[in-house]
Amino acid sequence: MRHVLSLLLENEAGALSRVSGLFSSRGYNIESLTVAPTEDASMSRMTIVTSGSDEVIEQITKQLNKLVDVVKVIDVSEAAHIERELMLVKVRAVGAAREEMKRMADIFRGRIIDVTDASYVIELTGTQEKLDSFLGALDGGLILETVRSGVCGIGRGDRVLKI
Amino acid sequence: MVLTGAEIVVRCLQEEKVEYLFGYPGGSVLFIYDELFKQDKVRHVLVRHEQAAVHAADGYARTTGKVGVALVTSGPGATNAVTGIATAYMDSIPLVIISGQVPTAAIGLDAFQEVDTVGITRPCVKHNFLVRDARDIAATLKKAFLIASTGRPGPVLVDIPKDVTAQRCEFAYPETVNLRSYNPVTRGHSGQIRKAVQLLLEARRPMIYSGGGVVLSNAAEKLTKLARLLNFPCTNTLMGLGGFPASDRQFVGMLGMHGSYEANMGMHYCDVLLAVGARFDDRVIGNTEHFTQEPRKIIHIDIDPSSISKRVRVDVPIVGDVGDVLDDMIAYLEAGSERPDAECLAAWWRQVDEWRSRDSLGYKNSNEIIKPQFVVQKLWEITGGDAFITTDVGQHQMWSAQYYKFDKPRRWVTSGGLGTMGFGLPAAMGVQLAHPGSPVACITGEGSIQMCIQELSTCKQYRLPIKIISLNNRYLGMVRQWQEIFHGNRYSESYMDSLPDFAKLAEAYGHVGLQITKPGDVEGALREAFKRKDDLVFLDFRIDQTENVYPMIQGGKGLNEMILSSEDL
Numbered sequence A: 001m002r003h004v005l006s007l008l009l010e011n012e013a014g015a016l017s018r019v020s021g022l023f024s025s026r027g028y029n030i031e032s033l034t035v036a037p038t039e040d041a042s043m044s045r046m047t048i049v050t051s052g053s054d055e056v057i058e059q060i061t062k063q064l065n066k067l068v069d070v071v072k073v074i075d076v077s078e079a080a081h082i083e084r085e086l087m088l089v090k091v092r093a094v095g096a097a098r099e100e101m102k103r104m105a106d107i108f109r110g111r112i113i114d115v116t117d118a119s120y121v122i123e124l125t126g127t128q129e130k131l132d133s134f135l136g137a138l139d140g141g142l143i144l145e146t147v148r149s150g151v152c153g154i155g156r157g158d159r160v161l162k163i
Numbered sequence B: 001m002v003l004t005g006a007e008i009v010v011r012c013l014q015e016e017k018v019e020y021l022f023g024y025p026g027g028s029v030l031f032i033y034d035e036l037f038k039q040d041k042v043r044h045v046l047v048r049h050e051q052a053a054v055h056a057a058d059g060y061a062r063t064t065g066k067v068g069v070a071l072v073t074s075g076p077g078a079t080n081a082v083t084g085i086a087t088a089y090m091d092s093i094p095l096v097i098i099s100g101q102v103p104t105a106a107i108g109l110d111a112f113q114e115v116d117t118v119g120i121t122r123p124c125v126k127h128n129f130l131v132r133d134a135r136d137i138a139a140t141l142k143k144a145f146l147i148a149s150t151g152r153p154g155p156v157l158v159d160i161p162k163d164v165t166a167q168r169c170e171f172a173y174p175e176t177v178n179l180r181s182y183n184p185v186t187r188g189h190s191g192q193i194r195k196a197v198q199l200l201l202e203a204r205r206p207m208i209y210s211g212g213g214v215v216l217s218n219a220a221e222k223l224t225k226l227a228r229l230l231n232f233p234c235t236n237t238l239m240g241l242g243g244f245p246a247s248d249r250q251f252v253g254m255l256g257m258h259g260s261y262e263a264n265m266g267m268h269y270c271d272v273l274l275a276v277g278a279r280f281d282d283r284v285i286g287n288t289e290h291f292t293q294e295p296r297k298i299i300h301i302d303i304d305p306s307s308i309s310k311r312v313r314v315d316v317p318i319v320g321d322v323g324d325v326l327d328d329m330i331a332y333l334e335a336g337s338e339r340p341d342a343e344c345l346a347a348w349w350r351q352v353d354e355w356r357s358r359d360s361l362g363y364k365n366s367n368e369i370i371k372p373q374f375v376v377q378k379l380w381e382i383t384g385g386d387a388f389i390t391t392d393v394g395q396h397q398m399w400s401a402q403y404y405k406f407d408k409p410r411r412w413v414t415s416g417g418l419g420t421m422g423f424g425l426p427a428a429m430g431v432q433l434a435h436p437g438s439p440v441a442c443i444t445g446e447g448s449i450q451m452c453i454q455e456l457s458t459c460k461q462y463r464l465p466i467k468i469i470s471l472n473n474r475y476l477g478m479v480r481q482w483q484e485i486f487h488g489n490r491y492s493e494s495y496m497d498s499l500p501d502f503a504k505l506a507e508a509y510g511h512v513g514l515q516i517t518k519p520g521d522v523e524g525a526l527r528e529a530f531k532r533k534d535d536l537v538f539l540d541f542r543i544d545q546t547e548n549v550y551p552m553i554q555g556g557k558g559l560n561e562m563i564l565s566s567e568d569l
């Protein structure tokens, strides 16, 4: 089962490698991992997308909680939540493809944020599935480069991850 | 007060009342050594290899309950210490290791003796720090001691670049430190505790299975009290020996791969299992699937939530300090008059005693050749069961666990989790320093002792009258045993040629050495060794080369599938 874990951790050198090291040394899956400081500069927020049986997810949560730099862990996918990921795609945009790319970006509510004679950079935000289907809808031969941020997750409504 | 970083390090150790600092100098810690030289509160013990410094601090910690402290230099000093750190980590031993680092400006430039110590040790420490500013030293060391000694204990490493030890800044040792992300639970959940007690009262075939956590939390007396209140059989893990008195009728011996028949059968067939500070290790329960097929209710008390339901699902998890939780359980029991059904218990005890009557630890003694079990039994007799025993790893370690009966906690010092050969002698040094005047014996094999034999020199320098009991079988015995049983007697690289004359070697280091070849001389030699209160005596017992450790559970087998002797193979 796929789970989205949200962590608050001390904004300390090495905190990221403690978390990633835990996953590699214990053989847990990481589908994506994103991390950046929060409004409180002493703390970072991390989102990890992982998968495993209930037992494995329970162990992951316990092991993360054991790390001294980890302040709090929740499984945001346990209840109503929102996931978003940002993707930048550089595509070839010449001839007929130029118009086609513009059309596809519009359909998926993407934005073209860089334009040259031969290429576009399209920015797209959404769930993992939306980004996947956008890539699926493009002619693979025209994709020059893609970069994805990894998933960010947040609970809906009153569910707040804070200390 | 303005001090240098190095002065601050030493002042912090003094504030923490560190008696002994086990270490080895080098370029990046020279300022710290200079400050050690100028004071006499913290006594430095100069080992001969950094691995030994950490093992010695570890032996000190295991037998005192205090934090053991080691100091090593950057690069090779730190990498040599890693085996010691990992050993302590696996057995949850509280240590603070201070390592020197190259100057901050040189970090990352492949400087001389630079290694990423924080990176290398990350997977085998409870936590570690790199201190980049002298103003952070005091708070960091305070945190290190706090983290090492609270919750589930473990080693904490503090890496300090050389320039930081030379910086000057204001010093005040903080009384407290704030760690918002570190709050180990100590009190157990009262609802869970009540549920557990109810289960215990309803048990018909109960078993108490206790581990190193009981020793670490100083809860042996509480465990004993609870077990007696309930009249339940009790087994200890290798790490838990001494957590329940071995001479008590309710003790059924160690369990696991080389545990007693009654302990393993009781563990397998019980209907309610109380696991206390133990972690269902693979060497303890063998095949997990086989173990969980037999229905039973499990209560598990542990300070570390991640130890609970890690390998075996439990029914009543209780997170908390073992001692506090046992206190609460005893209070619940004593507040009521309900006790487990006496008839059921009597029937269960008859079953346990029947298993016990198989005498799974029986062995055939000999008049011709020294049996290792006999040496350990005699050692136990002669020391009145009250010596501090350290071991290395192998057959001798298992015989020690089986035949030396520990009635008290913190007398038994062995590398259980990592299984580190070379641990025994340096650990014994830390033990002997912590308990001057008390008998300390290191039971070892001719393979293991050579992994830290250089420490005989440290023992001479600090006049440590350790008794080394070498069960010399001229084989890497445990390896040979597995090759005999699982690899068709192909003794690949498990025989050692050209062994030194250990008695003479000990003499060369300035100690007393004796070689014993006849069973009739065993007792005399042991008595002689312990009479020599001021000398380290190396007893080189030439034992039966082919003796194997029994009983045994083969890999992948279940607890009720023990082999009692080679005849069962």
Ligand SMILES: Cc1ncc(C[n+]2csc(CCOP(=O)(O)OP(=O)(O)O)c2C)c(N)n1
Residues within 6 Å of the ligand: B392, B393, B394, B395, B396, B397, B419, B420, B421, B422, B444, B445, B446, B447, B448, B449, B471, B473, B475, B476, B477, B478, B479
């Ligand atoms: C550092 C290290 N290397 C290898 C091993 C694997 N090992 C486990 S027991 C053993 C043999 C130990 O031989 P010895 O010390 O002579 O003890 P004996 O088994 O003969 O009593 C070995 C090599 C280990 N535990 N530790």
